[in-house]
Amino acid sequence: MNxxxxxxxxxxxxxxxxxxxxxxxxxxxxxVAAAAAGRFLLPHHGGWVxxxxxxxxxxALVVVAAALRRRLPSSDAPAPPxxxxxxxxxxxxxxxxxxxxxxxxxxxxxxxxx
Amino acid sequence: xxxxxxxxRWPRRVFGRGxxxxxxFSLANxxxxxxxxxxxxxxxxxxxxLEAVNLPMVPGMRRAAAIVLILLGAAAPAQAWFGxxxxxxxxxLGRSLPPPLLVVPVGAGLTLVAVLLLLGLxx
Numbered sequence: 001m002n003x004x005x006x007x008x009x010x011x012x013x014x015x016x017x018x019x020x021x022x023x024x025x026x027x028x029x030x031x032v033a034a035a036a037a038g039r040f041l042l043p044h045h046g047g048w049v050x051x052x053x054x055x056x057x058x059x060a061l062v063v064v065a066a067a068l069r070r071r072l073p074s075s076d077a078p079a080p081p082x083x084x085x086x087x088x089x090x091x092x093x094x095x096x097x098x099x100x101x102x103x104x105x106x107x108x109x110x111x112x113x114x
Numbered sequence: 115x116x117x118x119x120x121x122x123r124w125p126r127r128v129f130g131r132g133x134x135x136x137x138x139f140s141l142a143n144x145x146x147x148x149x150x151x152x153x154x155x156x157x158x159x160x161x162x163x164l165e166a167v168n169l170p171m172v173p174g175m176r177r178a179a180a181i182v183l184i185l186l187g188a189a190a191p192a193q194a195w196f197g198x199x200x201x202x203x204x205x206x207l208g209r210s211l212p213p214p215l216l217v218v219p220v221g222a223g224l225t226l227v228a229v230l231l232l233l234g235l236x237x
Contacts, residue, residue: 015137015138015141015142016141018141018145019141019144019145022144022145022148022149023148025148025152026148026151026152029152029155030155033155033158033159036159036162036163037158037159037162040162040163040165040166041162041166063151088123088124088125088128088129089124091144091147091194091195091198092124092125092195094151094191095151095191095192095194095195096191098151098154098155098190098191098194099154099188099191099192101158102154102158102184102187102188102190102191103188105158105161105162105184105187105188106158106181106184106185106188109161109162109165109180109181109184110181
């Protein structure tokens with residue numbers, strides 16, 4: 001039997017690997033989205049884009065940090081206890097930062113109305 | 115009921131209840147959270163792209179469609195967070211899983227966007 005709280009992963013850790021990859025995919029998406037938002041908003045919306053760009057950049061940083069925190073366990077070692085525990089504060093930070101970035105873009109687009 | 119004897123893991127509203135579920139379910143829940151975050155990004159990016167590419171259509175309708183997309187994108191993180199907490203609580207208590215609340219608004223919003231784009235392009 002496994003001790004309570006230990007990661008019992010009968011599939012050799014594939015769930016952890018999928019989750020780590022999901023974090024990395026999200027981080028990559030943030031970097032692309034922040035770059036695209038800056039590139040496309042800048043000519044149209046002037047100064048307001050800096051708010052959106054700052055928020056998007058901060059969001060990308062938070063998600064990249066969270067992605068790095070979710071490390072892939074080495075394949076020959078068992079998943080360490082607690083490796084499967086989601087981290088509430090990190091998820092909350094990603095949520096708030098994403099919402100702030102989205103609202104920033106919304107404000108930029110609304111204020112850039114011709 | 116929130117237990118007081120367990121070490122504090124935030125949020126207590128989630129981790130203070132029930133017992134740790136099978137890690138695979140928690141990991142799947144975390145991936146669903148991330149999928150909603152990426153959905154938020156895609157919606158915001160679609161709204162920005164719609165304004166940026168300057169489609170030959172009625173400007174008011176294009177603008178309305180872009181704003182609907184961006185507002186849906188700004189709301190999606192709420193589904194990500196509250197969906198994650200509610201699902202994790204249900205897993206810890208062995209209850210049935212809650213339905214995602216934002217599915218209908220996102221579906222309705224995307225339909226509205228499609229209608230706006232069609233009308234704007236045809237006119």
